[in-house]
Amino acid sequence: MSNRLVNSEKLKVLELLRNDPQSEALLLEVAKWDMLRIGDKLGFPEYITRCTNLKTLCVWVHDFGVSIPETVFDLNTLQALLISAVDLTEIPREIRQLADLTTLYIQNGKITNISDFIGDLVNLKRLSFMKNRINLVSIELGKLKQLTYLSLSDNSLADFPLCICELYKLKHLVLTENKLNIIPSEIRKLTNLEGLFASHNEISVISPDIGSLTKLKFLDLRYNQVEVVPFEIGYLDALKQFWITKNPTKQPPQNVCSQGTQAIMRYLEDLRRSAAIETARLKINVLGETCAGKSSFVRSLAAGETRMTPMADRTHVIDQAAWQPEKGILIRINDFGGHDIYKLAHSIFMDKNSPVFLVFDINEINESNSNILLGTWINVVLSKSPKTKIILIGTQADRCNDTAIQVKSKEVSAYVEDLLVRRELSLKSQLEAVRQRMEEELPFQEAFKAKNAVISSSLSETPDIARSIKVVSSNSLSGFQAIQKLAVSMAREKAVILPESWFIVTDYVEREKVRKTEPYLKKSKLIIYLDSLENESIEKREAVKEVLPEILRYLHGSGEIIWFEQSPVLSEVIFHRHEIVAGLLKAVLRHDMEDLLVHSRPEFVHQFSKFGFALAREDILHRGIMTYKMLQCLWKPFNIGDIGANAVIELMKNFEMCYSVVVNKVEYLHIPWLLNETAPSSISNRWHHRIEDPDNQDQLTLELHFVDHPPIGFYEQEAVRLNKFIEHKTTRVDWKDGVFVEMDQNTRCLLQRKANHDNGDVITFALRGSHLRDLWKTFLEVHRDIRLLLIEEYPGAQCDMFSLCPHCVKEGVPDPTKFPAEVLRDPPSQDITSIPCRHSKTGSVPVYLVYPQNILVAG
Ligand SMILES: Nc1nc2c(ncn2[C@@H]2O[C@H](COP(=O)(O)OP(=O)(O)OP(=O)(O)O)[C@@H](O)[C@H]2O)c(=O)[nH]1
Secondary structure: OOEEEEHHHHHHHHHHHOOOOOOHHHHHHOOOEEEEEOOOOOOOHHHHHHOOOHHHHHHHHOOEEEEEEOOHHOOOOOEEEEEEEEEOOOOOOOHOOOOOOOEEEEEOOOOEEEOOOHHHHOOOOOOOOOOOOEEEEHHHHHHHOOOOOEEEOOOOOOOOOOOHHHHHOOOOOOOOOOOEEEOOHHHHHHHOEEEEOOOOOOOOOOHHHHOOOOOEEEEEEEOOOOEEEEHHHHOOOOOOOOOOOOOOOOOOOHHHHHHOOHHHHHHHHHHHHOOOEEEEEEEEEEEOOOOOOOHHHHHHHHOOOOOOOOOOOOOOEEEEEOOOOOEEEHHHHHHHOOOOOHHHHHHHHHHOOEEEEEEEEEOOOOOOHHHHHHHHHHHHHHHHHOOEEEEEEEEHHHHHHHHHHHHHHHHHHHHHHHHHHHHHHHHHHHHHHHHHHHHEEEEEEHHHHHHHHHHHHHHOOOOOOOOOOOOOOOOOOOHHHHHHHHHHHHHOOOOOOEHHHHHHHHHHHHHHHHHHHOOOHHHHHHHHHHHHHOOHHHHHHHHHHHHHHHHHHHHHHHOOOOOOOOOOOHHHEEEEEEHHHHHHHHHOOOOHHHHHHOOOHHHHHOOOOOHHHHHHHHHHHHHOOEEEHHHHHHHHHHHHHHHHHHHHHHHHHOOOOOOOEEEOOOEEEOOOOHHHOOOOOOOHHHOOOOOOOOOOOOEEEEEHHHHOOOOOOOHHHHHHHHHHHOOOOOOOEEEOOOEEOOOOOOOOOEEEEEOOOOOOOEEEEEEEEEEEHHHHHHHHHHHHHHHHHHHHHHOOEEEEEEEHHHHHHOOOOOOOOOOEEEHHOOOOOOOOOOOOOOOOOOOEHHHHOOOOOOOOOOO
């Protein structure tokens, strides 16, 4: 059936009309129709002239050529004409004949202007020229006083057609995907407007008069160039949804915009009440090996004069320097002291929007150590946040002559270039492999396509590493000017406009940072402080209290504080001193724990008996288990009390550095980072290399192949996450590179990390048991979890995931067939019963071994 009618009962008539178009009886029937929808390319039906009662004509996907058949304009009963006319280049003049039209849609054409005669269609209420090429609109459009809906979306409008602002009854105005650069003052005239949709334009100016649109409920300005949202938008009481993300907004700051309408409105209201102050805050993270010269560089930069660190002063974990290069600009520089703590707790201290200064001693760099001094750090940053800007800074230039500096600078640039080329080549070869498999036309084409898309997108994003390195000396301050200029320009890009009242909180935090009296600030105490400000009006104090979460989020984003709001315990504690958080984490996540755990030390001797301490020590060193009591001892020097300790534990759990197990009402923290030992010998009895009982057991296996090493922390984080899938009454054994779990009598699993110098490291998750259906359920959940961990936490990790053929595994084939793990998310069609496997005698294996037919797929 090619022609479609809205009323299906009339389809028979239509079919007969095709066969016998002259049948008078049928034509009489046609004359009664009031609505007709045509949706093909088979020519325009002749009988249309007989539709003398037609009120609605809807023609989609119809090849008119460049003009609409004139017969349409004779249908003078028409009230609604909706056409999609691919080749139409202008609005047909004859349209004026349809004087009763209330709805006119001419979409998906090539129309370039809206001509004068449009003004004749005075009864129009709804008008759309969506998806044309309109760049000119006649002022006559302003005569359509009955219009309530107008869409000119997806056209080429560069100037806002002011005549639109004469359409007083307009309720919905859709101008998305044009080239508009302003929302003009005249917009105030559209007092009935309820929805203004202008995303994907080039709008940089919004007239404050937009504040007159008292009925506006929806305002969409995403994907524009707006820096300043006028505070008058805060007057729009009816506004339910305001979208303004994907703009370079300073007012409100982008983190406020991404919080949604309520947060934006609160901010704007605050701005209305108090003065607006422009401020630019930037966080720079300084990384690099120990003794590179980081601290000397950071301190000299912040002080504006040489500040060399003595050799002795190299024990800090993280220092934060404040640098105010000019009024209104505050740069916080985190100096990570070359410690692993940065690598372990990246997500706590880092964010993709803050640049990294990677510092190395220019005298030390050579071909053999570039990988350690630069490559490892670059990979750590890129695996976590591939879009972070990285600037390479060679220090200690005063100890190097000019020629050597030139040579070494070139070598470093070449090294980085090479690193990026290698990265690209590796991605390209992965892509090639996937494409080859696509050509083999195996089942699971969707899986290959998905993988193809992921690799292609990584390929299209070249990491943002500055190729030319900056060479400085903290001794002579040579090269500092260039760095200062760069940092200031990066800070300016981050400038935001804040209501003056926000500075009550930011000033308080800054003062406390300098005073260093408290290890952290309590939110409840901050609120008490706000209440105590007698010089401020009650209204102002209340307003600040209301926007406190936004202010804290802003301060977190600009590196001023560490504040997470996932839970009441966490949100109560504001860490305003980075060094305290780093110190607390380092006190637990240290690899020299064995030396520290000596009973006679003051922090332990009064808390533990000798025997009790020996047990606790054993737990930590051999099982990676720590009690709350032990934590309290380790954190004693920081004086953080119960509230602070609970918040840090919560932080560690949230960032998956540990998981907790409660035994006999005592909470134990399991911290895979602390494990140093190889697999206990008992494991080989509980998990044989080959499946023990092949007749009754199966094994599902997931292998993660990394181009080089897994990103730091990935394995440990997955080891923590694995706990989610383990039933309460199970046995779990952890060692440095593995986890073995006896889930129940029938099911066991193994997570293992294996170094493989030639082909990159491999992490394996294997699940073995006698109920294939149950195995699949857990296996899919774990696969989904690992996939999400990679996507969300390690988006730059170069990793290939495979599902091994269970048949090969059972047979003990040394190199089992590997299916791309994407097959686990791509159900094969129901009629496929077997999958090719080169190791099988029959050349294939049953599909249920590769994909869990009839079992719900974990997305
Ligand atoms: N001559 C010279 N010595 C420098 C320069 N920068 C740093 N140093 C010296 O190099 C040594 C290490 O400098 P730091 O600034 O402490 O290096 P770091 O990278 O912060 O070291 P960690 O804190 O261990 O990570 C110190 O003795 C500094 O005095 C420089 O530009 N010129």
